[in-house]
Amino acid sequence: MMTKPVMDQKPLMLRVTENKREAPDYATLFFDHSLAFRPGQFVMVWIPGLDEKPYTISHHGPHRFGITIEAKGVFSRKAIALTKGDLVGIRGPFGNGFDIQFSQRSAVVAGGCGMAPLATLVEQLPGDTTLIHGARSKDAILFPDRFALAREICTDDGSLGHKGLVTDLLERRITDGGSLDMVYACGPEIMMYKVFQLCETHGIPCQVSLERYMRCGFGVCGACVCGKQVVCKDGPVFGSEALREMKDFNKKALLKSGREVDLSLYFSWRCR
Ligand SMILES: Cc1cc2nc3c(=O)[nH]c(=O)nc-3n(C[C@H](O)[C@H](O)[C@H](O)COP(=O)(O)OP(=O)(O)OC[C@H]3O[C@@H](n4cnc5c(N)ncnc54)[C@H](O)[C@@H]3O)c2cc1C
Numbered sequence: 545m546m547t548k549p550v551m552d553q554k555p556l557m558l559r560v561t562e563n564k565r566e567a568p569d570y571a572t573l574f575f576d577h578s579l580a581f582r583p584g585q586f587v588m589v590w591i592p593g594l595d596e597k598p599y600t601i602s603h604h605g606p607h608r609f610g611i612t613i614e615a616k617g618v619f620s621r622k623a624i625a626l627t628k629g630d631l632v633g634i635r636g637p638f639g640n641g642f643d644i645q646f647s648q649r650s651a652v653v654a655g656g657c658g659m660a661p662l663a664t665l666v667e668q669l670p671g672d673t674t675l676i677h678g679a680r681s682k683d684a685i686l687f688p689d690r691f692a693l694a695r696e697i698c699t700d701d702g703s704l705g706h707k708g709l710v711t712d713l714l715e716r717r718i719t720d721g722g723s724l725d726m727v728y729a730c731g732p733e734i735m736m737y738k739v740f741q742l743c744e745t746h747g748i749p750c751q752v753s754l755e756r757y758m759r760c761g762f763g764v765c766g767a768c769v770c771g772k773q774v775v776c777k778d779g780p781v782f783g784s785e786a787l788r789e790m791k792d793f794n795k796k797a798l799l800k801s802g803r804e805v806d807l808s809l810y811f812s813w814r815c816r
Pocket residue numbers: 586596597598599600601611612613614615616617618619620621657660661754755756757758759780810811812813814815816
């Protein structure tokens with residue numbers, strides 16, 4: 545489904561119609577509004593008087609959409625505390641979204657909140673798709689009953705499924721279940737880098753969804769550049785070819801100030 549050109553998309557003020565607690569640190573905010581959208585695209589969410597940040601669309605229907613938020617810093621904690629009737633600003637959707645290959649044998653690999661952008665993709669892929677989901681613990685598994693597809697789970701603490709990494713399960717799937725034609729992934733960047741490396745080793749194309757600091761959301765301000773790519777406009781989803789050329793993948797990112805730092809510092813930085 546094609547989205548409208550960016551200049552046609554006017555900012556909206558929408559009321560939260562439901563706040564659904566998904567897990568101790570996760571909630572989904574629903575809005576009764578029809579939005580042309582492709583899995584993997586995101587909207588900029590403005591909380592008046594606070595800030596504006598990017599969130600992927602995790603639920604999508606003809607007259608409704610939802611965003612799923614993990615409580616991290618000031619903004620996301622305020623967002624998951626919003627209640628029915630609260631007004632927020634929405635711009636978008638922005639970004640390219642996943643290039644969906646319907647006829648192929650695919651695997652979808654999610655780490656933590658990375659399940660949010662992948663959920664609507666999973667709902668569109670055929671039933672023989674392999675879904676691998678990793679989280680800190682059993683309590684942090686998002687949407688446990690949502691998909692018709694069986695899910696292979698791993699947790700850091702071993703409280704559910706395999707104790708270990710999603711890449712352990714992906715490697716086992718490739719070795720025991722035959723090759724794949726496409727792997728889609730979203731999660732911590734180190735996880736996506738390891739998925740990419742594994743796919744390169746086995747000659748499998750992949751698409752991953754990257755996060756960088758975003759301000760405008762549609763390619764004007766330069767806040768989100770990663771090497772030669774503008775993540776909000778050229779991405780946030782990048783395929784193997786682009787990832788091979790992306791020298792800052794799993795290495796560097798720009799802070800809000802524009803200063804380039806190591807990725808570990810970027811993800812531990814608190815944006816006040
Ligand atoms: C394309 C895209 C889609 C996203 N989708 C989701 C989603 O579906 N669910 C979800 O929970 N989170 C999503 N995020 C992350 C989200 O935008 C916030 O960064 C996150 O909620 C933390 O914000 P905070 O202010 O509460 O935390 P803070 O403590 O202020 O920041 C925590 C970390 O978030 C990152 N960050 C902060 N501000 C921004 C910003 N303006 N743009 C990008 N990254 C920032 C930085 O790495 C920072 O270290 C997405 C980010 C991007 C770029």
